[in-house]
Amino acid sequence: MTQTKFSIQTRGQGLYEFARHVSEWISTQKADDAMLTLFVRHTSASLLIQENADPEVQADLRNFFHRLVPPSSDPAMDYLTHTYEGPDDMPAHIKAAMMPVSLSVPVSNGRMTLGTWQGIYLFEHRDAPHRREVVAHLA
DSSP: OEEEEEEEEOOSSEEEEOHHHHHHHHHTTTOSSEEEEEEEOOSSEEEEEEEOSOHHHHHHHHHHHHHHSOOTTSGGGTTOOOOTTOTTHHHHHHHHHHSOSEEEEEEETTEEOOOTTEEEEEEEOSSSOOEEEEEEEEO
């Protein structure tokens, strides 16, 4: 059983793949068969396993969630009361409540058992750049 933290620098809303970093860390752990758990330590970001072949998938996901939960400056969001941290803050919390903040990935023969087109992403929901921490636990 071992743990580490990954620091992911974002440039604003969007998906940031970090599977390669996780894979490199697992390869140093000599873990044959294990379970990897990832947990993001923030309330305005999420974790996703998603297609990593076509960047249009990430753009469409970002656009879908922006349309589903627009900024608090949008008239459709006038019911929100938590608005003093900016028009992207409360919508970011709503998005994080709708998507996973932790993931489990089986490890077999020392490698994550992700599918051919699957990547691991941090989904940043805020407009401003942030440094996000993801805790990895391998057991």
